[in-house]
Amino acid sequence: MNRILITPRSLTSGPHPQIDRLRDVGFEIITSTPNALPSEAELISLLPGCVGWLAGIEPVSPQVIAAARDLRIISRNGTGIDNLPLDDLRKRNIAVATAGGANAGGVAELAVALIFSALRHVPAADAGIKQGGWPRRRGRELRGRHVAVIGCGAIGGEVVRMLSALGARVLAYDPAQPDLRIGADRFTWMDLGTALREADIITFHCPLQKTGKPILDAATIATLRPGVLIVNTARAALVDEGAILAGLNSGAIESYATDVFDEEPPKDLTLARHPRVIATSHIGGFTDESVERATSVAIDHLLAALRPMAKAHVG
Known part of the structure; x- marks a missing residue:
């Protein structure tokens, strides 16, 4: 005993x-x-x-x-x-x-790394060169982009600090609105719906909703900016994976970068194998x-x- x-x-x-x-x-x-x-x-x-x-x-x-x-x-x-x-x-x-917040730094750094990887199509370029090609997809820069940070606790707050220092326009959502100890001119508190609708990039750092329903389902995805990038280093159930896949196929979502899956490791690789999905193996805090x-x-x-x-x- x-x-x-x-x-x-x-x-x-x-x-x-x-x-x-x-x-x-x-x-x-x-x-x-x-x-x-x-x-x-x-x-x-x-x-x-x-x-x-x-x-x-x-x-x-x-x-x-x-x-x-x-x-x-x-x-x-x-x-x-x-x-x-x-x-x-x-x-x-x-x-x-x-x-x-013991793993906050590691998870926050991975989230920012995934944002850059999606903006610059890093995995696709790497895979193409290794296959003997020379792929050159035009990327986008982070500076000036609207980034919705959903959840601003230890991890999300660190993401806000990193992104604002890099020149992004941060749209922050957190019901508690904690003191992030950075100037209010570097980010804006918003309600959830507005932050999602106005974002070029969405990154999740929050617990599940009390209802257990995903934040991003088909109906919500239909309200997002065309070509949005979505990053999820928090919990797989924050998104409806089927709706994410449909959004990728339709072009409504440019990229989905995720460190979390409903089943780990996933047996169904339909989402992970999508050419505009960047998948990592729950390594956010694995430093x-x-x-x-x-x-x-x-x-x-x-x-x-x-x-x-x-x-x-x-x-």
Whole structure:
């Protein structure tokens, strides 16, 4: 009854020295299948006897929580918790902790990189040259473009700062309108519908809507500027992938750059293989720096909650 489960792919793919902090106070560490999202069946088999769980983005069902009879805390190495059955966790008094903005820099940099890649058709040029061609598609510059940043928390706020410094005209949407500590002349707060309609580029950095419905569906896409670029490093369910595909085929959407899919890795590659889709494999926070920060914070939360138990066990 002194186990901690580790499931993030960034930590199961190889040893991480931060994990030794848990072993040093007497916890037994178990891990899920290396470099893979654990299935419901695997989680149900691993969690009995675990008092702590350093969790990733894997979907967690009520059945998983029911099997976690000894669990006291789930500590995420990221910010999102919409993969967790929060009502079930509350009923069991299982604490949930997140790593705040630990991976904000990595995700924000990837979002900006995807924007540039889409504007300048970088993947298409690279693939064409490697196939013996010399493709030259005319690109567009970021300076002066209207960029809607949807969600301006730790990640989105960093994206706003980067884009405004690069000369983009940022249209920011966030119900909380946090203090971004940059001059109001460098960005404009807008309601969601207006920001989407006026944008040349849309980048998502927000949780799912309470309704669970996507922000971008066929009806919303019909209101966007022709040739819009869409970047999604947040959550696949923020968009209707079928509507995105239809928009790409019709030309309403110029490019879709995504780091997230409904199923990871996706078995249906129809969207990923589209010539105007730029696809990455959920690598937003997968940098040396982000993994280090997020792991350190996640373990801090585990130790704060479980150290008294560890000391009692050791004693």
